[in-house]
Amino acid sequence: MNQYLDPQFYVSWLSSSWQNFIQLASNTSTLLEIATIIIALLLAYIVARPSIRRLNRLLDSREWRDRFPGRFIRALLPLVTIILAVLLLRIGIEAFEKYDVPTFLIGTTARLLTAWFIIRFTTGMIRDSNWARLLSITAWFVAALHILKLLVPAIELLDKLAIDLGGVRISLLLLIKGVIVFSVLLKLASTAASMMEKRISTIKELTPSVQVLLTKALTITLMTVAVVVAFSSLGINLSAFAFIGGAIGVGIGFGLQKVVSNLISGVILLLDKSIKPGDVVGVGNSYGKIQSLGARYVSVVTRDGYEYLIPNEDLITQQVINWSFSDRLVRLKIGVGVSYDTDLHKAMDLIVQSARGIDRVLDKPGPVCQLNNFGDSAVDLELRIWIGDPDNGVANVSSAVRIAIWDAFKEHGIEIPFPQRDVHIKSQSN
Structure with a gap:
């Protein structure tokens, strides 16, 4: 393991890799592999382009083009060329191995194209461009390490860089895993909460206040479950972080008084139904319609188009004119x-x-x-x-x-x- 911490190891590895590259470049079989790769890519391009255009026109005429089947096909269409190229390269590998010809370049190209296909298809199914870009960069980095046979040494190196904190061993590998697991689980929880919010908003039997309260309760529950599952999947015992509870309590007592007050005031407003989305209210010099109820503030949109974000605590402690509390007269x-x-x-x-x-x-x-x-x-x-x-x-x-x-x-x-x-x-x- 200590060899991975020695810079001389990487210098030696780069030197040997360069010598191997020079040797391969001067070999007849290498030139044959390069020619095979070029021919496979050209054939895949020539065959795939007309089919892609026809399938795109057919997809545009379908009503379900923006739904899941349409997104699936639309993400798959640009990758038809890559699929054909990989198939042709696999055929070339079988032919080369039959005559005992090396297939290093063809195999590497096929693996790279396969990784490209998986990454492009997966990110194409994700609507959020930021998440798609992050996933693409991470997947390409891991794929490159795997193809270069450096993935295992890199993992061992990251696991070696660790510190002990409160009896818990925290390594750089654990931090990277934690970021990935937390990001994925929180994204899934957020998506699930959004879907439930849309579903709850369609239930006409529930008042707007109850709808907002249920939505916030479900969101907090899902986020909490995501955090607990993330810690458990990383093998971290939550009891090891019990000492943080005192610091959090002190922080809430001093620096987060207003934040906690607004959070509790928001829950009270939802429970007593004194304020709900759609009400017309006047608070101080602000007069308008309540657009939404947040965890910390209430959004009030005026007739002038201004949107005031009024803290929930102000609606509890100040005099509020609710023009539509009991009726709208x-x-x-x-x-x-x-x-x-x-x-x-x-x-x-x-x-x-x-x-x-x-x-x-x-x-x-x-x-x-x-x-x-x-x-x-x-x-x-x-x-x-x-x-x-x-x-x-x-x-x-x-x-x-x-x-x-x-x-x-x-x-x-x-x-x-x-x-x-x-x-x-x-x-x-x-």
Whole structure:
């Protein structure tokens, strides 16, 4: 094992490999192998291209092209050339071995093409480009070490580089395995959670709050199971990490107070159903529709297109206006002033009729106009209307009602007064 830690070992290996390469390059059988490889690749390309084009056109005309069978075939089609090349190379290997001709280059090329096929096909089935790229790089690295017969020495070297931490032997090989196992299991858990979330969202018998709560509970459960299975598969006893629990508790007590508070507040909001996706709420200066409930925050989208991320703790500790908590009916008050010369009964009827002409104003309960006050410059009237869709905005319906009242007053000659002041200038004679 110590030889793998000696740089001279790798220098000697490279020198011998170079000498073998020079010897092979000057051999007649090597030239024959190279010619066979070139012919196999050209024949595979010539035969495969027309078939690939026809199969692509046939696949584009199918309804299931974006489903699993379609993705399977679409990932397989670009690799038809590689499959044919590997088959032709295997035939060449059988022919060469029959006449006792070396097949090192042909066999190496066939193994490389086989590895290429497996890697390309596997990554082609994965939609996430980042995961596909990571898998491709890892697989190519392992395949290269295997073909060069360096995989076993590399594994032994990585296992040799280790330290003891809390009675647990942690080697570089274990860390690499851990990263791979954790990544795969967490990805599988995340995919399973997404599929379950879509399934739960289709169950109409569950309220939005219960749907979010179930989704989060399933996600946490699957992630926890993935972590436990990963540790178990690596042969690590979880009891060895018991000492970390005290540090985590101290960290939560000091540095993670707000994070934990928001997490617990999110669970409380889901359990008491005071806030749910689709509600129209007002928190401080923020008014909008709840887009989603997160583990740490609530997403509120305003009519202006702004998306506020409000911490869950603020929804617990601050006063929140939920316009659609028990029902979606909202009453709006619109002030209107008329002059003292106005027929109040006629003006109030016009105001009510104007409100009834707006589509979003409800008929039951219907609009009501009341005399609010005798002001300094006008008689203050107040229109009270009800709407059932506050998520579509409040200011816009108030504006539409005011415009309708303005038009009705103009048509019937009713004046909307404004404050006036008379200024008297007294001249002082000497």
